[in-house]
Amino acid sequence: MAKVVTIIFFCGVVLVAAADPKDIGLLKQFQRLKQLRPLGIEFAEHYQNVSGKDLDFNFDTALPREGESMCLADMLLLMQSLSAGNYWAMKMIDSWGSIPSGLLYGNFYDLGNYDECLNINKQISSSHSIQGKYCFLSASLGGVLGIPALDVKPVNIATCFPASCSAAQMEGLVGKLFQQFFGLNSSLSINEATCQTIDGKPWDGLTIFTVVTISLMFSVVTFFTLYDYFLCKNQDELSPLVKAFSARSNSRVLFRIAESKSNPNVIECLHGIRCMSIIWVVYSHVNLYFSTMPNINLAHVYTWVEKPFSNIILHGVFSVDSFFFLGGLLVAMIALRSMDKTKGKLNAPLMYLHRLVRILPVLGMAILIYMKLMPLVSGGPLFYSGYSETKSCEKGWFWTLLFIQNYATTDICLSHSWYLAVDMQLYIISPILLVALYKWGKKAAAVIVLLIVLLSGCLFATMMINHYTFLIKKKSGNDMANHRLYQSTHRHAAPWLIGFLFGYFLHLNRGKKFQLNRLTVWSGWSMCLALFGTSLFALYPASKWGAPALSTLEESLYYTLTRLAWPIALCWIVFACMQGYGGLANSFLSSPLWQPLSRLSYSVYIWHMFIVEVNCKNVRTSTYFSDYTAMLKFWSDFGFTVIMSYVFYLIIEGPLAGFDSLLKTKNKPSVDNVRASSSTKKTTE
Structure with missing residues (x-):
């Protein structure tokens, strides 16, 4: 996190x-x-x-x-x-x-x-x-x-x-x-x-504004939903305005199961990868917040860190790389396909507008709700300070809305929003890369490969020169330098660029069937699992408190190479599933049951920290930390997060998607496809 x-x-x-x-x-x-x-x-x-x-x-x-x-x-x-x-x-x-x-x-x-x-x-x-x-x-x-x-x-x-x-x-x-x-x-x-008393603080102007705004949005959605339900007999002839604001219409879109045969451009396994990644994100955050609660066995965490299972939590950052990989893949594959239809034309300003319409209002509303509504919906012995990042939001909310918070400040308003900044910064440069790939093809791809190597070298050199470490036993309590490196764009650009190049590969080979023998398939899956296992558990022996610490060189090599290993392993999974070599993995990841949660994943990411912090601070008695109780807490937090995400999807994200569709024009299909690409990119930390 x-x-x-x-x-x-x-x-x-x-x-x-x-x-x-x-x-x-x-x-x-x-x-x-x-x-x-x-x-x-x-x-x-x-x-x-x-x-x-x-x-x-x-x-x-x-x-x-x-x-x-x-x-x-x-x-x-x-x-x-x-x-x-x-x-x-x-x-x-x-x-x-x-x-x-x-x-x-x-x-x-x-x-x-x-x-x-x-x-x-x-x-x-x-x-x-x-x-x-x-x-x-x-x-x-x-x-x-x-x-x-x-x-x-x-x-x-x-x-x-x-x-x-x-x-x-x-x-x-x-x-x-x-x-x-x-x-x-x-x-x-x-x-x-x-200290707390039963007398709450009087509502300030911003709190009143937040409550009134949400109430108005609820009222508008309720009105159009009732209008849709009682007065619109033919659902195929709904006006764009009713489609945008009707909860009935948006729910139908959210829970619609799309068959792959109906759209050959759909990569079904991406839904499963996206959902597994967002579940990993929420589970990691629940565990880390749970460890800071008033546990009666806080010292148990000392031994818990040494267990292999804890590596899945402590290395949850790889879920970030999964989302960067998916983002780069979809931007390249869908945008290049649309550029083929428009002879290389790409309206970058309209791309950015579509992106901002879908992301910025939700983010702005999240800042208001975290700051102003959290104290209204929860209370408890640990809730004396309200939202943990209220002061950061009061001082630097604008950095978050400008998507530069990962560099502009160390006290980020909505700390998990740093991913949005990195993703937006990479998205801003994507038109340059798209035009280069369209015009120069493999030569531009070679330059992108060189860029990946240079960025990896930059990460390696930064860790070596500054002696950075991500091992818990070697970190100091005020080590903000690692915190800044963790959120830097250049640290996470490699997975995005690898996904981008893989999307270009899929674009060049669309419709092509690769014939692989059994040895090649088994070798590919073995290498994929080896890369995943190494990324997650290579530091396990050194993470033990009594084990010799890794040198700066060893840690730098690990964190540099795993930034490449993880997305490369994902490339194989997507390729194998698309080519019919996925087996059980494809059956699991391509299940249509993932599709609704996949569409909700952006909302889940935005709102899950609200539920996690409310439930952590709402406790009335001391708790007991263990993997089992953490799992129980996760399912509780995740369930309420999905419900909250669904509600705000209906009143914010769904109407914004409808408004975004009104901006589309028939003579700009490339922008439309890039927008579709960005809408499928969901965030994580």
Whole structure:
């Protein structure tokens, strides 16, 4: 994924796993920590008989400010109500978290009871009520226990206070409790940014605009759908406007199964490759986000990284290469075929217009929905900051809409949109390559081969000179250079260009049947599987924590050559399936069941991170990380993603496709075919 969110965590897990306290004094200190009762109970007992003077908030002035006075009054009332056994006061203490068990196995969270805290609303007078305020207490227990590894990741414990109190005031009170219990100062903090109350933030103008815009689109689609259903008897005579906005019409297009015999230009196996790639993308992101959740066995990831199966997740970047390969193939094959009909004419500006009409509005709406609607549809203990990239979107949303975010900034709005930037940049230069291939044929193809070699050499030299690494155990937490290299166009251009050349090969040999003997076919499939296996598992021996690290030369060769090996293996799969040598692979990849999901894959890619982040931050209790639970989470996230993608396909992508069809003219078939090419290119990360 674009942002390697787990690097710092993995480094911390290594230290946790390596810690082995053997000192008798450490054991006693640890036993003392485990004897600590739930923090809410300790806090209530410690302050149960306090007076206003005892609750020292360290006021800067002689007379407390209004907010501090309100907090003081509410805290005194809370303690009095606890002594009286009032239900609301006991709920406030009951919702606290505790020192989590399993600290040495990576359990760094106790989420308490989020909803119990926020639903507290005790009416004190006609003008004042005490509401619950949920905050995270962050404590580094390494100094307390004498285990430095525990300082790498602080323990986060839920607390609940009156909403009138600030995090700084509560930090002082809880700090005194820790100091009294342990006899020393510990690194403890309560950050106001982690605090939440039941009162949501008022909607700003952009939120209102987003909601109104989506509501209008829903209304328009609903109106034309009802019009289509009740008033249009003949579906063959629908007006272009009704076809564009009717959910009935767009659903018919989405779920239509096209037979290959009806269109000899269709390559059926591409649907399966595209769908398997988008599933791989979503599954990888689900696993990586799952590893950052409040898992009770965070240290398990330390051993999980060493398992062969983890390589499928950690090397999910090859799904990117699959999409680049498909994109280059379709642009070349379909555009060159249309150029044959128009004697080499190609309207590049109209190509770009079709591309922008299909992609840019969806991307712009996604930015608004991620930023403004995510806080409205979800909430939870971990949702205090809203969408994780809100600040990046506020500062640099325009870079994303200009498709240069992969070079212009390191804080990308919609981090997974970096692929769109690379794909658009390659698409912009495609008319030059198309015209060159049409005019100079194999000579231009030889130049493209040379370009692939030069780009591969550039990647190799960049890694060698800067000593870049993509192995987790060798990366530092702030290694942004690798992050920039990961998103660079020149790193991913080779698979696109290989697909482009392969599309040219298919164009030259369209309709031709290649006769291959059994030895050649088996050799081709063996080489294909060998390239796939090497790309995925060649680093497995070196990825183990205790194994010798690869040299920069070895890593550079691996990442340079696998950028070529993966798309070359895909060339064989497509070729074998088209020529009738695909066997079971062709039966699987060419199944018509893939076609609807293939058409939805762009929407799935755009919206899947919305569902993944919402479900990750919506948890109320700690989770357990394993391959099985990750698979369960994947099917949940993927299912809701497909539903969300279908809905937004009907209100955004489908109408845009209808509008795009209105731009087509009969005297510009080349543009139409290139548009069809671009519409089938779906994105991934």
